[in-house]
Amino acid sequence: MQKLKEEVGQTIASLISLEEEEVFLLLEVPPDPSLGDLAFPCYTLARELKKPPPAIAVELGEKLAGQRGNLWEKAVPTGPYLNFHIDPQAYNREIISQVWKEGEDYGKSNLGGGQNVPIDYSSPNIAKPFGVGHIRSTVIGHALYLIFRALGYNSIGINHLGDWGTQFGKLIVAFKHWGEESKLKEKPVDYLYQLYVQFHQEAEKDPSLDDEARSWFRKLEAGEEEAVAYWNRFRELSLETYESIYSMLGIQFEYYHGESHYNQMLERVIDLAREKGIARESEGALIVDLEAYDLPPVMLRKQDGATLYITRDLAAAIYRRERFNFAKSLYVVGAEQTLHFQQLFKVLELMGYKWANDCVHVPFGMIRFKEGRMSTRAGKIILLEEVLQKSIEMARDIIEEKNPDLEDKESAAEAVGIGAIRFGDLSNDRIKNVEFDWDKVLDFSGETAAYIQYAHARICSIIRKAEPGYLEWDEKAISSLTREEEVTLVKTLALLPEKVIASAESYKPSILARYLVDVAREFNRFYHNCPVLSSEAEIQHGRLLLIDATRQVIANGLGLLGIIAPEKM
């Protein structure tokens, strides 16, 4: 599509007063394919030429009458537009050969030139269970990680564990009051979570528990042995549990740098804020006043001397810059923290860091129950593990029903079950809230991962049955692809590279996810109307090359979303 645009842009620019660049930006895809494949709207020229747009379109059309380009065969004026129609033969050859040559690299590029892009994602809070709420950061962040990597950036996955803060004081208090060793050993995260919930229940009745918790956190910050020992133990036990979930999801991080990792740097941050004259004492606490920027003040240190979340985030931001010299620094964190990040970036700017502009909060909506929000404290939460298990189970049942002879049902069930959960979180605009509903989570029909995976599996099935050697390049075979379904499929395949770029630029994997549904849909239309194996040799060969390119696009695209494309299901 890029090549076609460039070619058409050049052609038009040579006829009128606009620069190639300007024309390029005006070009658009007509709403109905029968109108053409690329349109040049003539509105902008109307004023300058003092002629109605349709007249301009006709004029341009006359100048191009009988002409053709490498990829287009005619230019037809329609109303205020000049519509270019591709030359299907040339276009098929161009696109299919590109996919065929680039293979796994189709869709990739080197826009990033190897620059570092640290991505802060997943970042669960230690000692709290991994709920479905956390899956959003994990899945969206990981997709962005893969997408940026594909564009030549050096993505750096950072799991900014919530392993510091007052909640540890609470846990220590709860464990000292009500904890049992044996239960902790058995199911550490579940049990710590129980204690956490219990703490909040008890603290309702007895507010002195909160003071006790704050005091323990202070001891922790002061490095007192007993507090540190508890902390360390809770942290290690929780990490083990998280890692099992990550391995289930196929996710790794370059660094597990939790909040505690920045403890040594906090004094430096505070000193710097003072030196810059932006921090001041207020009611015994140290704050940065942001009133001039219409933002609430930021607290760097509490009355009791303990630091806060944002102090550690400042340190982390500076650390990332100094260590990675990033082109961009991404934070895949819920939209409820938007204000926090506005404050964070503003303080960095006031500290004199120009790179504050390269820090990006990538927000997403929350997962809620119909009745209201999920709450870790109140124990109203659904565990990610449970969701994954149920989803895999559902996939297993469907496989048993649809394809009982499949050899490796388990790996297919995992690919489909986990893919469904991931895709569910990736396919809609991330900013929207999601209502948690088991029926929807476990529904594999319609625009879902299974739909795309099924198309992939069908292609693989056909290819397995084809004679060997039929995937050799053959221009004549490609020339036989003239049916509407074939041409439309090729046009869809051509879009992968720009969809990957659009996903990265907007930090929205949903663009890529939606596109893959389109690819699968176009393939299914083709599949039902164009037999492959039973066609005569040349057409068969051409169609095999076409579906293999389709297979490649689906595999590459799902790969960038962290979803497995099974060969059989």
Next chain:
RNA sequence: GCGCCUGUAGCUCAGAGGAUAGAGCACCGGAUUCCUAAUCCGGGUGCCGCAGGUUCGAUUCCUGCCAGGCGCACCA
């Protein structure tokens, strides 16, 4: 009270200023001597939350209002 986000078909959502606003689900009907029917084909629905404004042109941008969600110094 102030700020941010969201508002499109019965439901869930696509649509990043342009041609008659599109999918999935749900509902009804059809397709399997043929490469996996987890598929495909057909059937209809919209004051694009409301009111102004900018523009040749607004679902898209701006302002106000309404509704829902989320935030707003000693949590993260």
